[in-house]
Structures are given as C-alpha cells and as structure tokens.
Amino acid sequence: MANHSSDLPDGSAAREVDRLAAAYWDFLLAREPSLRTRRGLPVESLPGVSDAEADERAGFAAGVLNRLDTLRSAVPPGPSADTAEFLRALAEQEAEAGRFHWLTPTATPYQLFRLQQYGDTVFRPFRFEQRADTDRYVSLVRDLARCVATVGDKAAGQAARGFRIPAPALAGVHTTLTRLRASATRYVRADAERLTRLDAASRGHLHDAVAGLVAAELEPAFDRLLALVDDPDYLREAPETVGWAHYPEGEAAYRAFVRTYTSGDTPPERLHELGREHCRELSERMREMRATLGFAGTEAEFHERLATEPRLYAATPEEVEARYRGHLDRLTPLLPRWFTVLPDAPYGVARLDPALEASMTFGYYDPPTATQPVGRYRYNASDLAHRSLLGAAALIYHELAPGHHFHLARQAESTELPDLRRELVPFSGFQEGWAEYAAGLAWEMGLYDDPWDAYGRLAHERFTAQRLVVDTGLNLGTMTLEEARTFMRAHAAAESEEQIATELLRYATDMPGQALTYRAGHTEFTALRAAYERDSGAAFDVRAFHETVLAGGTLPFPALRRRVERELHGADGRPGFQGRPLYSNE
Template sequence: MTALVLAADEAWAHVVATQPYYTFRSGLPVERLPHGSIEEAQRDAAVGRSIRARLDAVDPAGLTADDRNTFALLEHLSGDWSMAEESWWWRFPVAPYQSYELALYGNQVLQSFSPAGPADVDRYLSLASDIAAWARVAREKLAAQGKRGWGIPHAALDGFIATVRGHRDSAGSWLRPDPRRLGPADRGKLADGAEKILAGEILPEFDALLGYLSGPLETTGRTGLAQYPGGEEAYRHLVASNATFAITPEEVHQLGLEQVAQLGEQMAEVRAEAGFDGDELAYRRVLEADARFHAAAPGDVEATYRRHLRVVEPVVDQWFRVLPKAPYEVERLDPALEAGMSFGYYEPPNQQTPVGRYRYNGSGLDTRSQINAAALILHELVPGHHFHLARQAEDTSLHPLRGQVAPMALGAYTEGWGEYAASLGFEMGVYADPWDRYGAYQHQRMVAQRLVVDTGLNLYGWSLERAAEYMTGATMESPRQVRTEILRYSTDLPGQALGYRLGWRKLWLLRERAERALGAAFDVRDFHELVLGAGALPLTAVEANVDRWISGATRLT
C-alpha cells in the first residue's frame, strides 16, 4: 500500500471509531458515544499528526489527478484534527449546534437499538451511561473554560439552559430499545438497567449541569471570540478552516460590506422595474402584506417549489452533462421538528429511501414569505445539493473518506455549491419574473450579510445590538430569527456561516477565470463536471483542478 492509501485508511478508521454517525452508517456496532472530553480531543490531534507525517512521505507531483484530490482532503482534515486540543477550548459544549449530536446519538443509536443477546444488553447499558458522562464532562469543561477566561455570554445562557433541559427531557424517550429478540431474563436486565441508569446517572448529571448553568459558572456580558484570551487567533484559524482557502477575517468583512451594498442596488433596480418608487422598507411592508407571497397551506408551499422545478427541468442538460441517477422529491418535515428549524434540509438518497428529498418547513406560513422560494429550491435540489450529494453517494469508486466524510466536513464546497447553483437561476431563466428575481437577490443578501456580522461579532467586538441592527437592515428575517442567527455566529459556530457566500464567490471566480482563458472553447457543462465529478474538496483543490484544466493538463471524458 502507498503512504497515501495508508493515510486515507487511517483517517477513515478513526472517523468510524470515534463518530457514531459514520459507525452506524457503516453497519458496524457502536461501542461508545463521545463524551466531549479533552482526552478525546488529544486523540484526534494525535491521529492528525500521524496522518500529516504520512503525507510528508508523499510526493504530490507523482500523484494521479484523483490521488491529488485525496491528498488535498487529507491535508485539510489532518490540519484541523492536529488543532483539536487547542480548538477544544473554543467551543461551549451546551450550545445548540454543538450539542446537536447528542440528540442524534440518542435517537439514532440508543432508541433504534435492537439487542439480540447478553453482550448487546451490556453494550446498550454502557452506551446509556455515556449520555450521563457527556453531561458530566460538559459541566467540567465549562468550569475549566471559566478558569481560562472563557465565560458564557449572558445573552446565550437562556438558550443553552433550554438546550440542556431539552436533552434531559428527551433522555427517557431515548432509552426505549426494542427488546423483542431477547429472552425474559435479558429483557428484564435491559429494562431494569436502563431505568437505573436513567434515574441514577443521566438525570442527576443533567440536573447538576443545569444547576451549574443556573449558578456558579463564569459569564460575560459580551459575545464573540474577540473578547477571550487567544480568541482572535482562534477566529482567524476558524475562518481559514471554514473557507478552505487563504483569506483573512478583515478581507471577509470588507467583501461582505461590498456585496451587501451591491445586492442592495440590484434590489433597488428590481423595485424600479416593478414601478415602485418607495424605499426598501416600504417595499418590504408591501411584500409582507401581499397574499401572493404567503402560502395558505403546506400544499401551496410544495406547489410553488414544483412550479420552479418545472422551469429548470427542460433546460438543465444545457448546463450539465451528467445528472444524478436518483430522482428527487419535495416533502414536508415531521411537524414535531419544525419549531427548531428555520427552513428545512436536503435528505440524500440511501438504500432504504433511494430518492433525494427537500424536507421543507410547513409551519408558521402566515409569517414565512415565499418570495425566495425559487432560489431556495434551486439551492436544495436542482441543480443544488441533489446534483452534488446524490451524485457523490452514487460514486462507489470514491474512498469512503471522500464519499461520506468530505461533504459533511467541507461546508464551503457543499453550501457554496448550493449558493452557486441557486445563482444559476438568473441565466437558466428561473428568475424571469421580477418577484422571483427580487427574492433571489434577497436570498443572496441574507447569505452575504453573514460575512459582515460574523466577522463583526468575532473580530471587531460588535455588540449584539449593532449586529442585530445591521442584519435587520439586510434581511427580511423576524427579530426572533435575527437573534437566533447572531447567537449562532457568535456563541455556537463562529466562522461556519461564512462558507456559503465564500464558496459561492470562489466558484464564480474560477468559472470567470476559465471563461476568460478558454474563450470560445469554454463550455459551462465541462466546468460543472470538473467541479462536481470529483465530489466535495477543499476549494484550494478545486482551484488547482480548474487551473490544470485551463492549461490543458486535465481532459474531461
């Protein structure tokens, strides 16, 4: 085996061993749930250093095109993993997005567990105890962060408490395994053991965590990484890691200001085209009151999405040579999940459900504008996430690290492609109606303002009030959604939201570079195949692939 294959195999083995989502998807038994401890971070860092040492033995110049892509992914992952011990301190374990995986473990691993014998019963009870360990480690970590000057912002505290309380309340439903394959004795051991762990370990640890959050923890009146010791350096790392190419927070902030202003001008042009002579705020009130932009029922939401898809479908082969084999569909979310989601999500096809689905939010329709529906469905389905994620799932030649891990780990590619795909609607004829064009610009500006607000909060020390004022002026989001977003940027996932617009911009810059270099020989279908055919990659690798294609070193078949 080559050093590159050994490095990829080591990385994949580490992911399967430490991340239950991938263990579960691989059909292997989950032996342990993560606790979120510093020791786990140290193990991640050790694996990262080991992989980087393997890569040092590889000469990139001698690699095939496909191996160069694998090398680039391993460089990115190993770089992030090598920083795991340092970055452990930068994240509050009880923040909503940071602790989301705990609910995933409870629902996916514990609730669906179907033990077949005594060994499975013991494994299940050990996994149940891991839930209690997570709560204990979270409390210990918060205390350690406080001693380092990393106090929880007051503004985020209520949300953190609500998140922990939600996990506590859900724990009882997680501990309901299917005992039908067990004999009477093992069934009794399972039921008794689960009840004892719930009452004696899980609930007491969660109560202790809630008590800590309500009592002696260190807090701060500010938000954002800039306030903390080493916070600026942490944020600079997060920006580069999420972008997957070299860019500074200062450059991101300036880019955001310019793009928000440009999109504002484009929206003004559409208002003038529609014959409206008032300002944006007045136009916003008109849109909010117009029944055309509010669905009366969930079925109307679906009908709007399908109408836009019907415009794309007849012309999509003019932009793409290869289409996913899997069909796609629009389907409402489980109503029980809708309160916690702004819009919805794309669900890739799998063996059980071989259809890519956009699961949309059908609640709160009286306040949920549909003016950006065209841009949203292009982002989520055609030619957005479905064209990327379904194709990547269908490519069995990819190493599982690239086929499964890369799309989740590389948000600038995955979400950047979704944004780029939505912007294709202008040239594909989807936004011929001024209302849809206005909604598409509005959608883009919502994403672009993140470049300003995320950096404002985490680098320049903006207050929540200043961030909320800026975001309110650049979006049509409700005050509640604005607050949720800015807390996400500043206290939960700093830097993560930048990938959407940065990825969009990088893909367009690369396309324009290829168009200039190739002139009449440029075919947009070739460009799209070059970007999509290899699957998710760091954008530095995408750029290198485009440059080799321009130079003639890479030929598409």
C-alpha cells in the same frame, strides 16, 4: 518505510497516500456514528467532547501531517494529489481543533444538535433481533449519558479558564437543553412494537436497564449541565458582549475557525469588506426588481408589504412542502442541459423535528444513508404565520437540487474516490459554496423568471453577503451586537426580529465563522468558473466544468483550482488554466 520522498520507488508515494487515506478512514469510522450509519454498520459507541478525545484526534492528525511532509514532492499529479491535499487540509483542521479545544463552543444550540440527531440516526432506527442487541443498545444509552456529561465537563472547564457563554445566549441554551433532555429521555425508550423479536426476559431486561440509566445517568447529566449554565455565579460572570475577540486568545481562535470553514487564507477583514461591497451591489439590484414589481416606495415600505403578502406565507406544513416541490418540478426537465451525470439517490422534503425548530433559524439537508436512501431537506415549520416563503425557490435549489444533494449524493456514490473522501465533507466553503453557486444557476436556467422568486433570490444572496459583515464584525470586536442587529435588519428582507436575534447569536456565540462559508464559497466557485470560461473561449462547456467539480468530491479551494486546471486544460495541449483565487494571498 523510507523517511524521505526522494527515497521512494516509483509509484510508492501514490500508494502511501492511499494507505494514509485508508488509515484515516478507519480511525474516523471507529469513532463517528454518522459515518457508520451512512455505511449501514452498527453503531458501537458515541463520542464525547472530552479533552482526552480531542488530544487523541489531534495526535493522529499530527502523524498524518508528518508523513505527508515526507511525500510532498513525490506524489504524482492526478487523483493521488487531490487525496493528499484533502488529507493535509483535514489533518490541519483537526490539529487546529485540538489547539483551540477550550475556545470552541460546546453547550450551545447548534453544537448540541448532534444529541438530537442521535435519536433519528442511532436510537429510533435500532433493530432488535437477539439478546446481544439489547446489550449493545443499553451500552449506547450509557454512552449518550457520558457524552452529555463530557459536554458539562467541558463547559465547566471552559468557565474555569474564563470562557463562558455570553449572557444574551443563555436563555436559548437553557431552552435547548431542556427540550433535548425531554427528547433524549423519550427517544432512548424503545417502543414495544420494535421488540417483538425478543423474548420476554430480554424485553424486561432492556426496559429495566434503560429506565435505570435514564434515571441514574442521562437525566442527571443534563441536570448538571443545566445547573451550570443556570448557576448565579455563572450568570454573573457571563459576558454581556459577544464575539471571540473578547476572550483571551479568542481572536487567534476565530482566525483559525475562519480558515477551517472557508478552506482558505483570506483574512476576515477582507471578507468583511467584500460583504459590504456585495450588500451594496445586491441592494441596487433589489431596488430594480421592486420597480419591476411596480413598487415605487422605499425598501422598508416594500418589506412591510411583504409581511402581509398572502402568496408568501403557508398555513400548514403541507403547503410548505407543496411550494418546494413545485420549484423542484420546474427544475427537473432542465437538468440534463447543465449536468452530464445526475445522482442516483432520490430526494424530497420532510419536516424538522419540532423539538429543534425554536432554536434553529431554518432547517438542514439530511443526506441519504444505507437505511434512509432518500436525501431530504428537513424544513422548519414553526410559526408559519411569520415565516415568509419569499426565498423558497432559492432555498430548495440550495438544499436539494442542484445544490447539496447533487454534491453529497454524487460524492457518496462515486466508486473512484477512497472511502474517506466519499463520506467526509470537512470543507464547508466547498459544501455551502457549491450549494449557493448551484442556487445561482437558476438565474441562467430561467427559474427566477417570476419577479417574486427573483426578489427572493436576491434577498437570499444579500442575506448571505451580510453574514460576511456581521460574523467578522462581531467576532473581531469591531461591531457590537446592536450595531450588527441594525446592519442585519437593513439587509434582511423577510427575516423576523426573532430570526435575526437567533442568527446573530449563532454567529457570535455558537458557530463562529461558519456563516462565512455561503457567500465566500459562492464567490470562489463563481470566480473559478469565470476564469475557466474566459480561458476556454468558444470551447467552454458548463457541463464539463460541473462534472469536474462534482466528480472530484469535496476539496479545499486551492486543491479544487489545481484539479480544474489539470482536468480541463491538462490533456489537450491548450495553455494552462489561469484561474486565481478571488481574494486570497496566492
């Protein structure tokens, strides 16, 4: 194989990009249960979070980057260029993850989330057909115990290096671990009705082996992790302050997290400023909407009224679902005016596992898989008396249509993308940014014509804007937890004190930088469309813009800008696209 791009024969650079994408796909497919279940393949193992596994992934990524460096000038424009940029950004993220392995949270609620997901995606759907299946199932239970053990090992290794979970988050960590322990020990025990195809000996072997592993390995792994975070010495050394800037090398790690999540190079200081600007603008629009609703008092007084407004609350999970479905029913007939291609997979709503509800503020989108072909928003139905539905319309347009489901289902259904790009969503700025942009389309569609829904959307936008302020402020060390709480309370319309507390700990102790992706990504998409619309003039076609974005799958924003330029301006001789990133250094 040639070592320099100038030595490559015509077309070989594109073929080499395809080969690299296939190799990366094979590497991840062997290690990621979520990818296997999406493809309907049997899960053979569960990964842990050990430093050896992190080093293996970072080493593979380094090899991909080295090969891409030799191809840089030879890759032709078009889909191969998109894939090359996808590969480079993906490998750079993996390399950064390896560099900051010991500064990445691991024993916190959102990071532990996959342990609960394994119940829904690996263990409960497992089909028993023959004795060999019982052996594989037992091996997976052993892997689950090993996975929990690596979380404990990493948490202990972090503590030895001066990285401990801050004291304000430890109660939530303890609660999450306790519930996960109970949930995992239940979901690994296969129900008798699932074993009817097995003979009595195989059923007995499975029962005894799983019970033995639960008692000897799985429960002890959870207990060791709980003992670590409950240990008096750990509690005494746990910092009272939150945010990554307080750890050695923490600021460098946080800046890397921001680059990874936003898929750009905008410094967190600028994101902080943008958040404050957007909060001011949205606050004024919310004031105008309160006047439309006939309310002349202060925002605080209006929000007190929201807490007692019957139309904003549901008494049962069924009522929550009905509210979401009503908003989707209004959307459905309008979709062909905005999209040329709709996803084949259907979508709906379902309740979140109650074991997770106390530690998660909202819910999540569960994409279609080979065994579960419906994309679903898994909503949080806990504490309904205090869980406002003010933003229900904005939320469901973000989570399902035309948000996450349109992006992720279309991507998975594409026959033009390589497997790696069909199944991976490694750029959160694109993923959450599209969902927020899509929810914003409802303004143009007339779906926020009810002033309550309009106010809910504005409140939701301001909620994502304030995240730019508090996530960066907490993790750069320029805001205390109490200052962040005060700012968030002033810019969160319907969130309870408990929700605010959970959110702040998510930003500063659990997923630093991730909360930036919503507003930062929304702003990137909005700017990209505005530039295309300005350059196209009367020829602007919103459906063509949406199809260009969605047909190309997830991309980092620099690559997306080049794709839009190429696909929408490159074929008809019009002047080159003049779109620029809204707030990067390009």
